[in-house]
Amino acid sequence: MIELVKRILIIEDDQSIAVLERDYLEIAGFQADIAIDGMDGLDKVRSQTFQLILLDLMLPKIDGFELCKMIREETNVPILMVTAKTDDIDKVRGLGLGADDYIVKPFSPNELVARVKSHLAMYDRLIQSNETNGDIYKKNLHINTLSRQVFIKDKEVEFTNKEFDLLAFLALHPNQVFSKEQLFEKIWGLDSMGDNATVTVHIKRIRKKIENDTANPQYILTVWGTGYRFQG
Structure with a gap:
Protein backbone atom coordinates (compact mmCIF):
# COMPACT_ATOMS: atom_id res chain seq x y z
CA MET A 1 0.00 0.00 0.00
CA ILE A 2 1.13 3.55 -0.63
CA GLU A 3 1.99 5.87 2.24
CA LEU A 4 0.80 9.40 1.68
CA VAL A 5 3.30 12.16 2.42
CA LYS A 6 1.91 14.72 4.84
CA ARG A 7 1.27 18.03 3.07
CA ILE A 8 1.57 21.33 4.90
CA LEU A 9 0.22 24.65 3.62
CA ILE A 10 2.19 27.73 4.69
CA ILE A 11 0.14 30.93 4.40
CA GLU A 12 2.73 33.66 4.89
CA ASP A 13 3.34 36.92 3.00
CA ASP A 14 6.97 37.26 4.15
CA GLN A 15 8.80 35.28 1.49
CA SER A 16 11.96 34.72 3.54
CA ILE A 17 10.02 33.30 6.51
CA ALA A 18 7.83 31.16 4.26
CA VAL A 19 10.84 29.67 2.46
CA LEU A 20 12.60 28.97 5.76
CA GLU A 21 9.54 27.19 7.14
CA ARG A 22 9.16 25.21 3.92
CA ASP A 23 12.82 24.15 3.88
CA TYR A 24 12.78 22.87 7.46
CA LEU A 25 9.49 21.04 6.96
CA GLU A 26 10.78 19.36 3.80
CA ILE A 27 13.97 18.32 5.59
CA ALA A 28 11.70 16.71 8.20
CA GLY A 29 9.98 14.69 5.46
CA PHE A 30 6.89 16.79 4.77
CA GLN A 31 5.72 18.33 1.52
CA ALA A 32 5.14 22.06 1.95
CA ASP A 33 3.35 24.57 -0.27
CA ILE A 34 3.33 28.35 0.11
CA ALA A 35 0.46 30.84 -0.27
CA ILE A 36 1.49 34.51 -0.29
CA ASP A 37 -1.77 36.09 0.89
CA GLY A 38 -5.13 35.24 2.38
CA MET A 39 -6.96 34.83 -0.91
CA ASP A 40 -4.22 32.61 -2.33
CA GLY A 41 -4.36 30.52 0.84
CA LEU A 42 -8.12 30.08 0.68
CA ASP A 43 -7.94 29.07 -2.98
CA LYS A 44 -5.35 26.41 -2.17
CA VAL A 45 -7.37 25.05 0.75
CA ARG A 46 -10.41 24.70 -1.50
CA SER A 47 -8.56 23.09 -4.41
CA GLN A 48 -5.94 20.91 -2.74
CA THR A 49 -5.49 18.56 0.20
CA PHE A 50 -3.37 19.43 3.24
CA GLN A 51 -2.90 17.71 6.57
CA LEU A 52 -1.94 20.89 8.47
CA ILE A 53 -2.02 24.64 7.85
CA LEU A 54 0.50 27.20 9.12
CA LEU A 55 -1.39 30.48 9.14
CA ASP A 56 0.16 33.92 9.65
CA LEU A 57 -2.15 36.52 11.19
CA MET A 58 -0.97 39.63 9.36
CA LEU A 59 -1.93 38.86 5.77
CA PRO A 60 -3.00 41.00 2.82
CA LYS A 61 -6.42 40.59 1.15
CA ILE A 62 -7.87 38.37 3.92
CA ASP A 63 -6.40 38.65 7.40
CA GLY A 64 -5.47 35.58 9.41
CA PHE A 65 -8.41 35.77 11.80
CA GLU A 66 -11.02 35.89 9.06
CA LEU A 67 -9.16 33.29 7.03
CA CYS A 68 -8.99 30.94 10.01
CA LYS A 69 -12.76 31.13 10.37
CA MET A 70 -13.27 30.47 6.65
CA ILE A 71 -10.82 27.56 6.57
CA ARG A 72 -12.44 25.94 9.59
CA GLU A 73 -15.73 25.90 7.67
CA GLU A 74 -13.97 23.94 4.90
CA THR A 75 -11.85 21.42 6.82
CA ASN A 76 -11.04 20.07 10.28
CA VAL A 77 -7.28 19.69 9.73
CA PRO A 78 -5.03 21.32 12.36
CA ILE A 79 -4.40 25.06 12.01
CA LEU A 80 -1.26 26.43 13.65
CA MET A 81 -1.34 30.23 13.79
CA VAL A 82 2.01 31.99 13.33
CA THR A 83 2.34 35.64 14.31
CA ALA A 84 4.54 38.33 15.77
CA LYS A 85 1.72 39.44 18.07
CA THR A 86 2.04 38.45 21.73
CA ASP A 87 -1.19 39.80 23.20
CA ASP A 88 -3.28 37.16 24.96
CA ILE A 89 -6.43 38.58 23.35
CA ASP A 90 -5.07 37.63 19.92
CA LYS A 91 -4.37 34.10 21.12
CA VAL A 92 -7.85 33.77 22.57
CA ARG A 93 -9.43 35.17 19.43
CA GLY A 94 -7.45 32.86 17.15
CA LEU A 95 -8.23 29.77 19.18
CA GLY A 96 -11.88 30.82 19.39
CA LEU A 97 -12.07 30.96 15.60
CA GLY A 98 -10.86 27.38 15.29
CA ALA A 99 -7.05 27.47 15.43
CA ASP A 100 -5.50 24.49 17.22
CA ASP A 101 -2.37 26.21 18.48
CA TYR A 102 -0.40 29.43 18.44
CA ILE A 103 3.34 30.00 17.86
CA VAL A 104 4.94 33.43 18.22
CA LYS A 105 7.74 34.82 16.07
CA PRO A 106 10.64 34.57 16.41
CA PHE A 107 10.71 30.80 16.93
CA SER A 108 13.29 28.14 16.27
CA PRO A 109 12.72 25.98 13.19
CA ASN A 110 13.13 22.89 15.36
CA GLU A 111 10.30 24.08 17.60
CA LEU A 112 8.10 24.63 14.56
CA VAL A 113 8.75 21.13 13.23
CA ALA A 114 8.11 19.62 16.66
CA ARG A 115 4.79 21.45 17.01
CA VAL A 116 3.73 20.38 13.52
CA LYS A 117 4.54 16.73 14.26
CA SER A 118 2.68 16.90 17.56
CA HIS A 119 -0.52 18.25 16.02
CA LEU A 120 -0.40 15.81 13.11
CA ALA A 121 -0.05 12.94 15.57
CA MET A 122 -3.02 14.18 17.60
CA TYR A 123 -5.13 14.55 14.47
CA ASP A 124 -4.21 11.03 13.31
CA ARG A 125 -5.22 9.64 16.70
CA LEU A 126 -8.55 11.45 16.43
CA ILE A 127 -9.20 9.93 13.00
CA GLN A 128 -8.30 6.48 14.30
CA SER A 129 -10.59 6.99 17.29
CA ASN A 130 -13.47 7.92 14.99
CA GLU A 131 -12.78 4.79 12.95
CA THR A 132 -12.76 2.63 16.09
CA ASN A 133 -16.04 4.10 17.29
Missing part, protein backbone atom coordinates in the same frame (compact mmCIF):
# COMPACT_ATOMS: atom_id res chain seq x y z
CA GLY A 134 -17.54 2.87 14.06
CA ASP A 135 -20.21 5.48 13.31
CA ILE A 136 -19.94 8.19 10.67
CA TYR A 137 -22.85 10.58 10.22
CA LYS A 138 -23.25 13.08 7.39
CA LYS A 139 -26.66 14.61 6.66
CA ASN A 140 -28.94 11.64 5.84
CA LEU A 141 -26.03 9.21 5.52
CA HIS A 142 -24.98 6.88 8.34
CA ILE A 143 -22.02 4.52 7.95
CA ASN A 144 -21.09 1.96 10.59
CA THR A 145 -17.55 0.75 9.96
CA LEU A 146 -17.80 -2.03 12.55
CA SER A 147 -20.97 -3.71 11.24
CA ARG A 148 -20.18 -2.60 7.65
CA GLN A 149 -23.67 -1.19 7.17
CA VAL A 150 -24.82 1.91 5.29
CA PHE A 151 -28.10 3.71 5.97
CA ILE A 152 -29.86 6.50 4.06
CA LYS A 153 -32.61 8.18 6.10
CA ASP A 154 -32.40 5.20 8.50
CA LYS A 155 -33.03 2.73 5.69
CA GLU A 156 -30.24 0.22 5.08
CA VAL A 157 -28.69 0.12 1.61
CA GLU A 158 -26.81 -2.95 0.39
CA PHE A 159 -23.15 -2.50 -0.60
CA THR A 160 -20.58 -4.86 -2.02
CA ASN A 161 -17.35 -5.22 -0.02
CA LYS A 162 -15.32 -2.93 -2.27
CA GLU A 163 -18.11 -0.37 -2.55
CA PHE A 164 -18.24 -0.22 1.24
CA ASP A 165 -14.45 -0.08 1.61
CA LEU A 166 -14.23 2.80 -0.86
CA LEU A 167 -17.08 4.79 0.72
CA ALA A 168 -15.80 4.25 4.25
CA PHE A 169 -12.24 5.23 3.34
CA LEU A 170 -13.38 8.50 1.77
CA ALA A 171 -15.76 9.25 4.66
CA LEU A 172 -13.00 8.64 7.20
CA HIS A 173 -10.85 11.23 5.41
CA PRO A 174 -13.31 14.09 4.83
CA ASN A 175 -12.29 17.03 2.64
CA GLN A 176 -9.15 15.25 1.45
CA VAL A 177 -8.72 14.78 -2.29
CA PHE A 178 -7.54 11.37 -3.49
CA SER A 179 -6.56 10.52 -7.04
CA LYS A 180 -7.91 7.42 -8.76
CA GLU A 181 -4.44 5.89 -8.48
CA GLN A 182 -4.32 6.44 -4.73
CA LEU A 183 -7.82 5.03 -4.22
CA PHE A 184 -7.12 2.00 -6.39
CA GLU A 185 -3.92 1.18 -4.51
CA LYS A 186 -5.55 1.77 -1.13
CA ILE A 187 -8.70 -0.28 -1.71
CA TRP A 188 -7.61 -2.92 -4.22
CA GLY A 189 -3.90 -3.16 -3.42
CA LEU A 190 -0.75 -2.83 -5.50
CA ASP A 191 -0.95 -6.43 -6.72
CA SER A 192 -4.60 -6.32 -7.77
CA MET A 193 -5.60 -6.90 -11.36
CA GLY A 194 -7.43 -4.05 -13.03
CA ASP A 195 -6.98 -0.36 -13.70
CA ASN A 196 -8.11 3.02 -12.40
CA ALA A 197 -11.39 2.81 -14.33
CA THR A 198 -12.44 0.40 -11.57
CA VAL A 199 -12.53 3.36 -9.18
CA THR A 200 -14.73 5.39 -11.52
CA VAL A 201 -17.21 2.54 -11.87
CA HIS A 202 -17.43 2.02 -8.12
CA ILE A 203 -17.89 5.74 -7.45
CA LYS A 204 -20.81 5.75 -9.91
CA ARG A 205 -22.39 2.76 -8.17
CA ILE A 206 -21.98 4.32 -4.74
CA ARG A 207 -23.51 7.59 -5.90
CA LYS A 208 -26.56 5.78 -7.26
CA LYS A 209 -27.10 4.32 -3.80
CA ILE A 210 -26.54 7.38 -1.60
CA GLU A 211 -27.16 10.50 -3.69
CA ASN A 212 -30.51 12.10 -4.38
CA ASP A 213 -29.14 13.55 -7.62
CA THR A 214 -26.08 11.82 -9.05
CA ALA A 215 -25.48 14.78 -11.38
CA ASN A 216 -25.13 17.06 -8.33
CA PRO A 217 -23.69 14.86 -5.58
CA GLN A 218 -23.61 16.10 -1.99
CA TYR A 219 -21.36 13.41 -0.49
CA ILE A 220 -18.65 12.27 -2.92
CA LEU A 221 -17.49 15.17 -5.07
CA THR A 222 -15.38 15.05 -8.21
CA VAL A 223 -12.33 17.30 -8.18
CA TRP A 224 -11.71 17.71 -11.88
CA GLY A 225 -8.24 16.73 -13.01
CA THR A 226 -7.39 15.41 -9.54
CA GLY A 227 -9.78 12.81 -8.15
CA TYR A 228 -12.50 12.62 -5.52
CA ARG A 229 -13.22 13.91 -2.02
CA PHE A 230 -15.87 13.27 0.58
CA GLN A 231 -17.72 16.43 1.57
CA GLY A 232 -17.08 16.67 5.31
Whole structure:
Protein backbone atom coordinates (compact mmCIF):
# COMPACT_ATOMS: atom_id res chain seq x y z
CA MET A 1 0.00 0.00 0.00
CA ILE A 2 1.13 3.55 -0.63
CA GLU A 3 1.99 5.87 2.24
CA LEU A 4 0.80 9.40 1.68
CA VAL A 5 3.30 12.16 2.42
CA LYS A 6 1.91 14.72 4.84
CA ARG A 7 1.27 18.03 3.07
CA ILE A 8 1.57 21.33 4.90
CA LEU A 9 0.22 24.65 3.62
CA ILE A 10 2.19 27.73 4.69
CA ILE A 11 0.14 30.93 4.40
CA GLU A 12 2.73 33.66 4.89
CA ASP A 13 3.34 36.92 3.00
CA ASP A 14 6.97 37.26 4.15
CA GLN A 15 8.80 35.28 1.49
CA SER A 16 11.96 34.72 3.54
CA ILE A 17 10.02 33.30 6.51
CA ALA A 18 7.83 31.16 4.26
CA VAL A 19 10.84 29.67 2.46
CA LEU A 20 12.60 28.97 5.76
CA GLU A 21 9.54 27.19 7.14
CA ARG A 22 9.16 25.21 3.92
CA ASP A 23 12.82 24.15 3.88
CA TYR A 24 12.78 22.87 7.46
CA LEU A 25 9.49 21.04 6.96
CA GLU A 26 10.78 19.36 3.80
CA ILE A 27 13.97 18.32 5.59
CA ALA A 28 11.70 16.71 8.20
CA GLY A 29 9.98 14.69 5.46
CA PHE A 30 6.89 16.79 4.77
CA GLN A 31 5.72 18.33 1.52
CA ALA A 32 5.14 22.06 1.95
CA ASP A 33 3.35 24.57 -0.27
CA ILE A 34 3.33 28.35 0.11
CA ALA A 35 0.46 30.84 -0.27
CA ILE A 36 1.49 34.51 -0.29
CA ASP A 37 -1.77 36.09 0.89
CA GLY A 38 -5.13 35.24 2.38
CA MET A 39 -6.96 34.83 -0.91
CA ASP A 40 -4.22 32.61 -2.33
CA GLY A 41 -4.36 30.52 0.84
CA LEU A 42 -8.12 30.08 0.68
CA ASP A 43 -7.94 29.07 -2.98
CA LYS A 44 -5.35 26.41 -2.17
CA VAL A 45 -7.37 25.05 0.75
CA ARG A 46 -10.41 24.70 -1.50
CA SER A 47 -8.56 23.09 -4.41
CA GLN A 48 -5.94 20.91 -2.74
CA THR A 49 -5.49 18.56 0.20
CA PHE A 50 -3.37 19.43 3.24
CA GLN A 51 -2.90 17.71 6.57
CA LEU A 52 -1.94 20.89 8.47
CA ILE A 53 -2.02 24.64 7.85
CA LEU A 54 0.50 27.20 9.12
CA LEU A 55 -1.39 30.48 9.14
CA ASP A 56 0.16 33.92 9.65
CA LEU A 57 -2.15 36.52 11.19
CA MET A 58 -0.97 39.63 9.36
CA LEU A 59 -1.93 38.86 5.77
CA PRO A 60 -3.00 41.00 2.82
CA LYS A 61 -6.42 40.59 1.15
CA ILE A 62 -7.87 38.37 3.92
CA ASP A 63 -6.40 38.65 7.40
CA GLY A 64 -5.47 35.58 9.41
CA PHE A 65 -8.41 35.77 11.80
CA GLU A 66 -11.02 35.89 9.06
CA LEU A 67 -9.16 33.29 7.03
CA CYS A 68 -8.99 30.94 10.01
CA LYS A 69 -12.76 31.13 10.37
CA MET A 70 -13.27 30.47 6.65
CA ILE A 71 -10.82 27.56 6.57
CA ARG A 72 -12.44 25.94 9.59
CA GLU A 73 -15.73 25.90 7.67
CA GLU A 74 -13.97 23.94 4.90
CA THR A 75 -11.85 21.42 6.82
CA ASN A 76 -11.04 20.07 10.28
CA VAL A 77 -7.28 19.69 9.73
CA PRO A 78 -5.03 21.32 12.36
CA ILE A 79 -4.40 25.06 12.01
CA LEU A 80 -1.26 26.43 13.65
CA MET A 81 -1.34 30.23 13.79
CA VAL A 82 2.01 31.99 13.33
CA THR A 83 2.34 35.64 14.31
CA ALA A 84 4.54 38.33 15.77
CA LYS A 85 1.72 39.44 18.07
CA THR A 86 2.04 38.45 21.73
CA ASP A 87 -1.19 39.80 23.20
CA ASP A 88 -3.28 37.16 24.96
CA ILE A 89 -6.43 38.58 23.35
CA ASP A 90 -5.07 37.63 19.92
CA LYS A 91 -4.37 34.10 21.12
CA VAL A 92 -7.85 33.77 22.57
CA ARG A 93 -9.43 35.17 19.43
CA GLY A 94 -7.45 32.86 17.15
CA LEU A 95 -8.23 29.77 19.18
CA GLY A 96 -11.88 30.82 19.39
CA LEU A 97 -12.07 30.96 15.60
CA GLY A 98 -10.86 27.38 15.29
CA ALA A 99 -7.05 27.47 15.43
CA ASP A 100 -5.50 24.49 17.22
CA ASP A 101 -2.37 26.21 18.48
CA TYR A 102 -0.40 29.43 18.44
CA ILE A 103 3.34 30.00 17.86
CA VAL A 104 4.94 33.43 18.22
CA LYS A 105 7.74 34.82 16.07
CA PRO A 106 10.64 34.57 16.41
CA PHE A 107 10.71 30.80 16.93
CA SER A 108 13.29 28.14 16.27
CA PRO A 109 12.72 25.98 13.19
CA ASN A 110 13.13 22.89 15.36
CA GLU A 111 10.30 24.08 17.60
CA LEU A 112 8.10 24.63 14.56
CA VAL A 113 8.75 21.13 13.23
CA ALA A 114 8.11 19.62 16.66
CA ARG A 115 4.79 21.45 17.01
CA VAL A 116 3.73 20.38 13.52
CA LYS A 117 4.54 16.73 14.26
CA SER A 118 2.68 16.90 17.56
CA HIS A 119 -0.52 18.25 16.02
CA LEU A 120 -0.40 15.81 13.11
CA ALA A 121 -0.05 12.94 15.57
CA MET A 122 -3.02 14.18 17.60
CA TYR A 123 -5.13 14.55 14.47
CA ASP A 124 -4.21 11.03 13.31
CA ARG A 125 -5.22 9.64 16.70
CA LEU A 126 -8.55 11.45 16.43
CA ILE A 127 -9.20 9.93 13.00
CA GLN A 128 -8.30 6.48 14.30
CA SER A 129 -10.59 6.99 17.29
CA ASN A 130 -13.47 7.92 14.99
CA GLU A 131 -12.78 4.79 12.95
CA THR A 132 -12.76 2.63 16.09
CA ASN A 133 -16.04 4.10 17.29
CA GLY A 134 -17.54 2.87 14.06
CA ASP A 135 -20.21 5.48 13.31
CA ILE A 136 -19.94 8.19 10.67
CA TYR A 137 -22.85 10.58 10.22
CA LYS A 138 -23.25 13.08 7.39
CA LYS A 139 -26.66 14.61 6.66
CA ASN A 140 -28.94 11.64 5.84
CA LEU A 141 -26.03 9.21 5.52
CA HIS A 142 -24.98 6.88 8.34
CA ILE A 143 -22.02 4.52 7.95
CA ASN A 144 -21.09 1.96 10.59
CA THR A 145 -17.55 0.75 9.96
CA LEU A 146 -17.80 -2.03 12.55
CA SER A 147 -20.97 -3.71 11.24
CA ARG A 148 -20.18 -2.60 7.65
CA GLN A 149 -23.67 -1.19 7.17
CA VAL A 150 -24.82 1.91 5.29
CA PHE A 151 -28.10 3.71 5.97
CA ILE A 152 -29.86 6.50 4.06
CA LYS A 153 -32.61 8.18 6.10
CA ASP A 154 -32.40 5.20 8.50
CA LYS A 155 -33.03 2.73 5.69
CA GLU A 156 -30.24 0.22 5.08
CA VAL A 157 -28.69 0.12 1.61
CA GLU A 158 -26.81 -2.95 0.39
CA PHE A 159 -23.15 -2.50 -0.60
CA THR A 160 -20.58 -4.86 -2.02
CA ASN A 161 -17.35 -5.22 -0.02
CA LYS A 162 -15.32 -2.93 -2.27
CA GLU A 163 -18.11 -0.37 -2.55
CA PHE A 164 -18.24 -0.22 1.24
CA ASP A 165 -14.45 -0.08 1.61
CA LEU A 166 -14.23 2.80 -0.86
CA LEU A 167 -17.08 4.79 0.72
CA ALA A 168 -15.80 4.25 4.25
CA PHE A 169 -12.24 5.23 3.34
CA LEU A 170 -13.38 8.50 1.77
CA ALA A 171 -15.76 9.25 4.66
CA LEU A 172 -13.00 8.64 7.20
CA HIS A 173 -10.85 11.23 5.41
CA PRO A 174 -13.31 14.09 4.83
CA ASN A 175 -12.29 17.03 2.64
CA GLN A 176 -9.15 15.25 1.45
CA VAL A 177 -8.72 14.78 -2.29
CA PHE A 178 -7.54 11.37 -3.49
CA SER A 179 -6.56 10.52 -7.04
CA LYS A 180 -7.91 7.42 -8.76
CA GLU A 181 -4.44 5.89 -8.48
CA GLN A 182 -4.32 6.44 -4.73
CA LEU A 183 -7.82 5.03 -4.22
CA PHE A 184 -7.12 2.00 -6.39
CA GLU A 185 -3.92 1.18 -4.51
CA LYS A 186 -5.55 1.77 -1.13
CA ILE A 187 -8.70 -0.28 -1.71
CA TRP A 188 -7.61 -2.92 -4.22
CA GLY A 189 -3.90 -3.16 -3.42
CA LEU A 190 -0.75 -2.83 -5.50
CA ASP A 191 -0.95 -6.43 -6.72
CA SER A 192 -4.60 -6.32 -7.77
CA MET A 193 -5.60 -6.90 -11.36
CA GLY A 194 -7.43 -4.05 -13.03
CA ASP A 195 -6.98 -0.36 -13.70
CA ASN A 196 -8.11 3.02 -12.40
CA ALA A 197 -11.39 2.81 -14.33
CA THR A 198 -12.44 0.40 -11.57
CA VAL A 199 -12.53 3.36 -9.18
CA THR A 200 -14.73 5.39 -11.52
CA VAL A 201 -17.21 2.54 -11.87
CA HIS A 202 -17.43 2.02 -8.12
CA ILE A 203 -17.89 5.74 -7.45
CA LYS A 204 -20.81 5.75 -9.91
CA ARG A 205 -22.39 2.76 -8.17
CA ILE A 206 -21.98 4.32 -4.74
CA ARG A 207 -23.51 7.59 -5.90
CA LYS A 208 -26.56 5.78 -7.26
CA LYS A 209 -27.10 4.32 -3.80
CA ILE A 210 -26.54 7.38 -1.60
CA GLU A 211 -27.16 10.50 -3.69
CA ASN A 212 -30.51 12.10 -4.38
CA ASP A 213 -29.14 13.55 -7.62
CA THR A 214 -26.08 11.82 -9.05
CA ALA A 215 -25.48 14.78 -11.38
CA ASN A 216 -25.13 17.06 -8.33
CA PRO A 217 -23.69 14.86 -5.58
CA GLN A 218 -23.61 16.10 -1.99
CA TYR A 219 -21.36 13.41 -0.49
CA ILE A 220 -18.65 12.27 -2.92
CA LEU A 221 -17.49 15.17 -5.07
CA THR A 222 -15.38 15.05 -8.21
CA VAL A 223 -12.33 17.30 -8.18
CA TRP A 224 -11.71 17.71 -11.88
CA GLY A 225 -8.24 16.73 -13.01
CA THR A 226 -7.39 15.41 -9.54
CA GLY A 227 -9.78 12.81 -8.15
CA TYR A 228 -12.50 12.62 -5.52
CA ARG A 229 -13.22 13.91 -2.02
CA PHE A 230 -15.87 13.27 0.58
CA GLN A 231 -17.72 16.43 1.57
CA GLY A 232 -17.08 16.67 5.31
